[in-house]
Amino acid sequence: MAKQLTSRSENYSQWYNDLVVKADLAENSAVRGSMVIKPYGYAIWEKMQSVLDTMFKDTGHQNAYFPLFIPKSFFSKEASHVEGFAKECAVVTHYRLKTNEQGEIVVDENAKLEEELIVRPTSETIIWDTYRKWIQSYRDLPVLINQWANVVRWEMRTRLFLRTAEFLWQEGHTAHATEAEALEEAEKMVGVYADFAERYMGLPVLQGIKSPNERFAGAIETYCIEALMQDGKALQAGTSHFLGQNFAKAFDVKFVTRENKQEYVWATSWGVSTRLIGALIMAHSDDNGLVLPPKIAPIQVVIIPIFKNEEQLDEITKTVDVIIDELKSKNITVKYDNRDTQKPGYKFAEWELKGVPVRLAIGPRDLENGTVEVARRDTLEKETLQITNIGKKIENLLSQIQDNIYQKALSFREDNTFNVDTWDEFTDRIKKGGFVRAHWDGTSETEKLIKDKTKATIRVIPMDGKIVAGKCILTGEPSKQRVVFAKAY
RNA sequence: CGGGGUGUGGCGCAGUUGGUAGCGUGCUUGACUGGGGGUCAAGAGGUCGCAAGUUCAAGUCUUGUCACUCCGACCA
Numbered sequence: 134m135a136k137q138l139t140s141r142s143e144n145y146s147q148w149y150n151d152l153v154v155k156a157d158l159a160e161n162s163a164v165r166g167s168m169v170i171k172p173y174g175y176a177i178w179e180k181m182q183s184v185l186d187t188m189f190k191d192t193g194h195q196n197a198y199f200p201l202f203i204p205k206s207f208f209s210k211e212a213s214h215v216e217g218f219a220k221e222c223a224v225v226t227h228y229r230l231k232t233n234e235q236g237e238i239v240v241d242e243n244a245k246l247e248e249e250l251i252v253r254p255t256s257e258t259i260i261w262d263t264y265r266k267w268i269q270s271y272r273d274l275p276v277l278i279n280q281w282a283n284v285v286r287w288e289m290r291t292r293l294f295l296r297t298a299e300f301l302w303q304e305g306h307t308a309h310a311t312e313a314e315a316l317e318e319a320e321k322m323v324g325v326y327a328d329f330a331e332r333y334m335g336l337p338v339l340q341g342i343k344s345p346n347e348r349f350a351g352a353i354e355t356y357c358i359e360a361l362m363q364d365g366k367a368l369q370a371g372t373s374h375f376l377g378q379n380f381a382k383a384f385d386v387k388f389v390t391r392e393n394k395q396e397y398v399w400a401t402s403w404g405v406s407t408r409l410i411g412a413l414i415m416a417h418s419d420d421n422g423l424v425l426p427p428k429i430a431p432i433q434v435v436i437i438p439i440f441k442n443e444e445q446l447d448e449i450t451k452t453v454d455v456i457i458d459e460l461k462s463k464n465i466t467v468k469y470d471n472r473d474t475q476k477p478g479y480k481f482a483e484w485e486l487k488g489v490p491v492r493l494a495i496g497p498r499d500l501e502n503g504t505v506e507v508a509r510r511d512t513l514e515k516e517t518l519q520i521t522n523i524g525k526k527i528e529n530l531l532s533q534i535q536d537n538i539y540q541k542a543l544s545f546r547e548d549n550t551f552n553v554d555t556w557d558e559f560t561d562r563i564k565k566g567g568f569v570r571a572h573w574d575g576t577s578e579t580e581k582l583i584k585d586k587t588k589a590t591i592r593v594i595p596m597d598g599k600i601v602a603g604k605c606i607l608t609g610e611p612s613k614q615r616v617v618f619a620k621a622y
Numbered sequence: 623c624g625g626g627g628u629g630u631g632g633c634g635c636a637g638u639u640g641g642u643a644g645c646g647u648g649c650u651u652g653a654c655u656g657g658g659g660g661u662c663a664a665g666a667g668g669u670c671g672c673a674a675g676u677u678c679a680a681g682u683c684u685u686g687u688c689a690c691u692c693c694g695a696c697c698a
Binding site: 137165217220221255286290295300349368369371372406408437441442475476478479480481499506622 | 623655656657658659660689690692693694695696697698
């Protein structure tokens with residue numbers, strides 16, 4: 134029919150775009166590269182936000198807010214940071230418009246800013262400029278702050294959720310007295326991200342560090358979580374940076390130690406963005422639409438009444454009200470879709486497309502039998518259950534679904550992770566997609582060369598597991614351990 | 623920045639050698655229908671991206687211009 138999605142096998146990226154639009158998550162806006170996040174898509178983001186926000190607060194962080202605009206001069210203070218972001222900055226040069234002789238609205242040239250303002254692509258600079266005022270003594274440390282914000286990176290090619298010119302994210306910025314403490318913080322937060330991805334999003338991730346080529350502009354070490362999408366490409370889902378004293382030195386943020394010595398402050402920053410929604414879609418969804426893990430789904434259960442007239446609907450609603458109360462008492466979010474403007478078949482398809490984990494259908498037949506039809510989105514299986522004790526049954530089902538979604542993604546990743554030891558094997562494997570674990574001599578030149586030849590990059594250098602030495606697949610030079618290569622989004 | 627493509631009802635598209643704009647879907651109303659995207663009927667909705675030009679006549683031809691989009695280099 135008209136609402137049919139493009140299938141994944143037919144055209145994966147078309148499938149993704151169709152899905153985002155048809156599931157009512159987002160659409161392109163009048164502004165190039167910037168999307169409108171629609172209510173249903175935004176509800177998913179709010180769900181993620183609320184879980185993450187709690188996790189941040191549980192690890193001792195507080196929220197604050199810093200300006201959207203950053204004076205241009207701030208950027209030039211940290212050399213590698215400017216270099217990394219200079220090519221994608223939106224710049225504000227004027228502060229006023231006027232009407233010209235032709236009656237057109239134009240920029241008022243007399244309203245030129247003394248110093249241009251950069252629309253933040255990330256907030257390290259403005260935040261560290263502020264931290265200078267906040268930090269004098271070791272007693273002021275650590276500073277553990279997070280901000281929920283929008284940022285702008287003027288990307289050349291954009292895709293809904295995966296890469297947009299403006300996106301929503303959170304950025305944590307912390308200041309510490311010692312290197313060890315900052316390192317611990319950076320590692321802790323990538324752990325929080327991994328935990329969130331796996332336990333809530335049902336998304337298995339590899340955890341580790343980035344190679345120097347892939348490191349954040351201005352960081353000493355970048356920790357990341359990396360996920361595998363259904364088309365065999367990797368997606369960076371979150372990063373946490375150990376910034377050393379780079380920003381403290383650039384912005385002159387010093388503190389006095391217990392021993393009354395002046396020292397530079399140690400820093401971290403970490404973030405995840407609305408890109409996570411892209412990850413969620415590409416990891417779990419199918420040709421029928423979105424598949425949402427219950428813990429992230431804005432609506433966990435949808436109830437669809439089957440009725441011919443208003444009397445019948447009223448009868449059904451009496452039973453449904455009881456079910457709703459029972460579900461709500463177990464903190465299950467439920468939607469009763471009693472619209473009489475759409476037919477049941479339409480609703481089934483619509484909620485399936487939107488990935489609601491569990492659907493209950495209840496009609497006259499069920500009223501007679503004291504039953505309800507229960508359909509799960511992940512497997513598309515249906516069964517008819519007695520209404521008795523339905524809350525408990527649904528609660529169990531939701532947790533089964535959460536688990537199943539994760540296990541499915543995990544076995545997909547395992548089936549698509551390969552150890553290779555020769556160059557031929559490597560190039561062949563990379564073409565087919567998946568995570569390819571191979572030895573690398575540790576040099577940027579080799580990594581660059583591999584990227585030029587195959588488009589694959591080092592996604593992550595794993596931190597866990599056994600470290601076994603070997604020989605670089607390209608140069609044959611000694612390698613300390615296998616690293617994970619893939620083509621990435 | 624380099625190379626392609628597209629601008630026509632809300633959305634997706636067609637429109638022949640120039641002759642006064644049509645299809646699908648969506649929308650509105652009504653009836654029948656209602657356990658997997660219903661059927662029938664009647665309607666509403668378009669300065670054909672913008673600006674010049676050629677012509678008796680331009681969605682169609684010419685020139686200019688703007689926007690979007692796809693493929694590469696860059697990227698969470």
